[in-house]
């Protein structure tokens with residue numbers, strides 16, 4: 219798409235009207251650029267606090283979000299990796315009113331705000347900062363001080379909502395108190411995080427209650443061991459949204475386990491099992507005869523590029539027969555037991571009774587959920603739906619950008635491998 223394409227520009231203007239131009243600026247307070255100089259194929263920038271960053275010419279040219287270049291903010295982008303040659307170079311660089319100003323040898327000009335440069339710097343410190351997010355892992359004692367945000371605060375569009383998001387990010391679970399027992403509140407709670415993800419197994423919103431003809435174990439009074447929902451799906455549900463309409467006083471306790479805490483425990487205490495669980499695929503399956511046969515192969519524990527846990531995928535009731543090298547069958551069973559033993563160990567399981575009118579948000583790629591048995595005639599009724607994790611993380615970044623900008627670009631765990 220060329221910048222002088224009249225038709226393209228007509229459409230572009232309609233879109234940019236809804237996305238005010240921001241260029242290479244974030245709008246944060248940051249020390250000004252006070253000096254800039256070329257060294258080899260890079261530009262070295264010095265800020266008012268005497269710190270420096272180095273940026274490659276190509277990186278700066280490709281990252282220019284001028285009105286002519288376009289911006290990822292609205293997806294209208296004219297500059298691509300083949301818009302310039304690898305030897306693109308500045309004809310001049312300068313500190314201009316606290317910004318970095320560059321005139322390029324292809325005639326283009328760029329202006330970079332110091333806040334944008336510092337936030338995107340890819341030196342060791344900058345990369346370490348963006349990779350610094352860590353989960354707050356927990357064990358059974360979470361039940362004594364369960365992370366909770368009131369519904370009134372959660373939907374305030376400001377600090378309360380940010381606290382809800384941050385708690386869910388850090389703990390992988392948060393209770394929303396005072397949601398109410400009106401069924402429509404299930405969707406209202408889900409929509410705080412994003413649109414509902416409809417699936418064949420659960421539909422749009424799923425009623426977890428005992429029914430005479432149950433298609434899933436959830437619709438009985440049987441106990442449910444901790445599990446990840448739909449571990450057999452290519453994209454398993456992201457955030458479980460539970461809404462308790464009616465509970466029972468006998469049984470029906472909710473059980474939660476932090477899969478990230480288990481993964482770290484195995485890494486420390488059984489490193490050979492950790493190696494197998496992060497590299498050898500297991501397979502999950504869900505088949506409803508004459509309807510659907512869902513399958514996924516992948517590791518039980520997924521790691522990110524830094525070796526940190528990014529996701530858990532384990533649902534023993536839905537595990538297919540192991541399909542691995544015969545030499546790995548017995549070591550894999552030993553490794554899976556390392557996980558399963560901890561998953562049901564009272565030291566790891568936080569058990570609480572969810573009150574009617576309360577909601578529970580759970581990161582389904584991290585925190586496993588289950589329940590103890592209950593009387594099927596008790597009327598226990600929980601509504602359930604799912605929201606994709608990327609929709610939630612996307613909303614968190616935009617709210618954080620407004621209220622806690624230093625954190626908004628941290629790399630978050632992207633979930634189990636898909």
Ligand SMILES: [Fe+2]
Pocket residue numbers: 445446447587
């Ligand atoms: Fe479940």
